[in-house]
Amino acid sequence: MEVINIETFQRFFHQLVLLYRPFENRLNTELSKHQLYRAQWSIMYYMYNDGSVTLVELSHYLGVEKPTVTRTIAKLEEMGYLEPVPTKDKREKRMQLTSAGRKVYQEVRATIDEFEQEILEGISEEEQLEGIRLMSLIRKNLMQGEF
């Protein structure tokens, strides 16, 4: 087993920073074809996979504050992609995708899948899975104590 080299630590996170900007740029380019932004897409993604969610759930999941979620949700509702789901607790605002929202999700997903496959070229599924594992581990370490 090798000794942990301090240079590795540096390079890992610097690389993350360097990767994220071009990635987000490209993602936004794809999303703009559907008049959507990254923050909106993240919420639609979560809802498509997990059904109805409250704003607090979203806030925890995305790691952003409640006012940020309120604004993005309001915009998506205005666009007709989200609708409220009645709940017992009257404080809660539970939302789900409308049928229009699900339709747009599927269209966007087709575009995004294409672009993602393109930039993951030359990377095996095994490597990708290892990457996912790494990222979720780091995320867990980061969120330790938050929320």
Place this chain on the structure above:
Amino acid sequence: MEVINIETFQRFFHQLVLLYRPFENRLNTELSKHQLYRAQWSIMYYMYNDGSVTLVELSHYLGVEKPTVTRTIAKLEEMGYLEPVPTKDKREKRMQLTSAGRKVYQEVRATIDEFEQEILEGISEEEQLEGIRLMSLIRKNLMQGEF
């Protein structure tokens, strides 16, 4: 060898988005102890390792537009961390860290190293190196054709 599963593509990039936000939050918290921001730090990092650079070099390296670099550089110069290096080409603005800049860099690096080691807990150097390799590969795919 396994067949590439479409679900893996989705999850990889969604995981990247989910990792980046808490990471940047935490990084900014560390940097705020030194009155610095992420964008400024990225530039200092690049300069410390690569010596003097022009704004265009920075723009390519960081994947942002020139006006963004201009602004950040101006702020760092005002703070006394950067100084211009004379060049033959009078259009160019070549910059390097001042001694104050190098001093601050080293101080910040101590803080950042600590935090990075903390959140990379439980991840072997081998895995980290694999992660770095993956990220730079994807970055290369992403930047294909840009610039």
Place this chain on the structure above:
DNA sequence: AGTAATAGTTATCAAGAGTAACTAATTATG
């Protein structure tokens, strides 16, 4: 019943990035 905590909103601010349009300097071309 009265206090705590929770969910969400409103208002305001800031970082950081982009685009368009520009100047000054250098290279290329005809």
Place this chain on the structure above:
DNA sequence: CATAATTAGTTACTCTTGATAACTATTACT
């Protein structure tokens, strides 16, 4: 060599996405 094209950087302006503080309404706790 003179002029056109390219390159480096700047200025002015806009936008997205996030944060904080202070608030209301509802629910849970003691």
